[in-house]
Amino acid sequence: MLDIKLIRNDPEAVKAAVARRGEDTSSIDEIVELDARVRAHMTAVDQIREESNRVSKEIGELYRNGETEKAEALKAGTEGQKENERQHADALAHLQATIRELLLNVSNMPSPEAPDGLTEDDNVVVRVEGYDPDAIADHQRVPHWEIGEQLGILDVDRAVRMSGSMFAMYRGHGAHLLRALISYGLDRNRDAFEEIRPPTVVKTDTMIGTGHLPKFADDAYHLERDDLWAIPTAEVPLTSMVAGEILDQADLPMRLMAHTTCYRREAGSAGRDTRGLLRVHEFDKVELYSFCTPEQAQAMHMEILERAENAIRDLGLAHRVLDLACGDISGAGTRTYDIEVFAPGADRWLEVSSVSWCTDYQARRANIRYRPEGEKGTRFVHSLNGSGLAVPRVWAGIVETYRQPDGSIRMPDVLLPYLGGLTEIPAPV
């Protein structure tokens, strides 16, 4: 969430920034107004408590000295104070809860450098690599859901029978390829990132920490009986890993990576891009993540983007990098780069990574701070995340891109160490 002090001191600037997303900013005015009332009640409560603390201490002293009568007299004088305090305290608590609720629903301020615009059409293409529409051969123009069926490596129909639409099942070499991609995604970042395998089902507080709740409750799977949520991305448990902690500056930047399954209801996108693996409710992903100081954040953003892009480049996939327009940046982000792979069979760009710099927006929610060296007090860390490898769409890109004239699929060189001798998925006989 945003810093209430920042909103208090310069509401117009905050509104202007948030408005670039196309978001309604009227709640910010409301917050400012409620905040003033909060502080009035706060002062009142503090004064009442100060007085009551003082009197209590005095009573204690009187009892100790055996001056029971005086003590009783003082006690009698405290009547009514309690009710008075309670009224202010209740009003205060109520206002604070309201403010928090409002605050949780205000998105992060986009970076001044983020491109203007409200939709994905306004995203700026930073670079395109390996994309040549004229060089795409006919045998590559087969969508992966057809290839998957032909080769017996992807079985959507049976997955749908078990779990409903937008679920997939990988089989045989297809499942093996999936596993290879996960290992590949992790291993190539092992030089700097600590591998984590977190829980994939988490408490409500954990989801709030990253900004996925309350705003996007409809997009997440909820296990009502135990009040647990299936994570939409490893970003959720990774952020919460150090929730409430004060980190040593020496430990920053902290680099973490995790392979997890991710669950998304995709509530707003029913019927869109539903063929094959374009959009599924359950998928595997390797996530790259970092906590760092504000000073380190910009460089870390570039590092994660570079690592994610290199993984795609080394797989030999045509791709492009987008600088997202304000309106397309997810709630917690201040700036986001997307990586899209071109899938020649499906004939479209598929988002395979979203690399976001969240400033202290998530850290504030999850209360993650660090002690700056040579400075008093604490500061909130910055958090950054990016998909190191989103498996299904990369899988789709590979299967379509590497399809040979005979219908077999050659395996990218960089995956060979993970495929136990498999160099191609053979064509059906």
Place this chain on the structure above:
RNA sequence: GGAGACGUGGCCGAGCCAGGUUGAAGGCGCUUCCCUGCUAAGGAAGUAACGUCGUAAGGCGUUCGUGGGUUCAAAUCCCACCGUCUCCGCCA
């Protein structure tokens, strides 16, 4: 799931049964200074976070797992929840 024990500051650990100068003894760690050829040892002082008021110095408030309650007063008493540990049961 059953029975019991327990959750205190960066860490360890008193205090809780008998509520009152306890924001919390003592120790470790850390910081600064002294001593010192170097290191070790030793001596002195300091060492939580958050909120709020204040230009500041500083004042006040909150926090002893979390949330309620009792009381003039709660780390201490009561209730609920969360978590940890031990034993039993079950189990990949």
